[in-house]
Amino acid sequence: MKFADIIGQEDVKQRLRLAADQGRVPHAMLFTGIEGSGTLPLAIAFAQYLLCHHHIDGDSCGTCPSCLKFEKLAHPDLHFAFPIVRTSTSTVCDTLLPQFRECVLADPYISSTQWLDTISESKQGTIYANESDEILRKLMLKSFEGDLKILILWQPEKMHPTGANKLLKLIEEPPAGTILLLVSNDPEHVLGTIVSRTQRIHLPPVSVDSMSEMLRGRYPTLTEEEVRFASRLARGSVITAREIAETNESSRRYFDDFAFLMRTAWGIRYFKTQDKKAQALLQLRQFAETIGKTSRDNQQAFLSYAQRLLRENFIYNLQEQRLRYLASFEQEFSSKFSPYIHESNVLGIMQCFSDAQRDIAQNVQSTLVFCDLGLRLILLLKPE
């Protein structure tokens, strides 16, 4: 991971670069910032920079033997400690190191919750007391490549107090050539005696400009307006920005179908002439046939999307300002559609969609399911 891979944070990168280039790297540092600000990936990029021998343009080269090992997070002088869940056989991180590497390489902005979700059902992760013995043992060894030994300790706030106390001396006076990089999104819960022995590197929330640039590159289908919207709403967290963008992308796929279904069902009831009503009925049938030919996964995803948008419209109608995840095209539609979703029909309409989901899951013929859904909606869609 190079500095260039980290979103924004140019000032912090510059500070780290200078410290490294001038040989003034503190032996214990605490990287802090909100989740999604890039604390873990930046600590890794810094470690890579420290061990790379061929800096290019203020960044690690990405091609030297050391950088190539970093590409797999498998440099022998790079050690990790992170919260785990106790298994019957082990309470040390190394057991889960392959999984940890895989997760962080797949998404360096991984949140602590995502990590725990991948390793267990539990919501509580701990860095167990005996991990400290492991750390001490590893850092006492000579470095493999003759350079620095670096420990990245993710979430020191999850350290068992006994373990944390065992590390105090190490943090105060690490063996020669050892650098400890502690990474916390919750520094208030890190033991004060540890905090006071480290130099704090604080990452501010990612700037709107950097976030926009990331979103444009990663989600090319977003409009400029949506990019700005997601960047502002994310409040500096890459994790949140991506969530908003992804919701937006999947929404776009289903929105047109949803709007069409609702308009057609509405038309069958409210159009003035029999001709127009008959035409809408025919369109409803065609809609059911078209979506009925797509995969069942797609049908289920559409039905889930519809329920989400219905919920948001109900809330919209209640005039509550909790429209976090409505994209601009959804908002425009909702401003006219929401009066049709209210206390007396919201449950009934939601029921139609969840019945359809159940039927699709049970392999009922899809066209029939969607026809039935449309017909039920005709009776339910009406202003309060």
Ligand SMILES: [Zn+2]
């Ligand atoms: Zn290199």
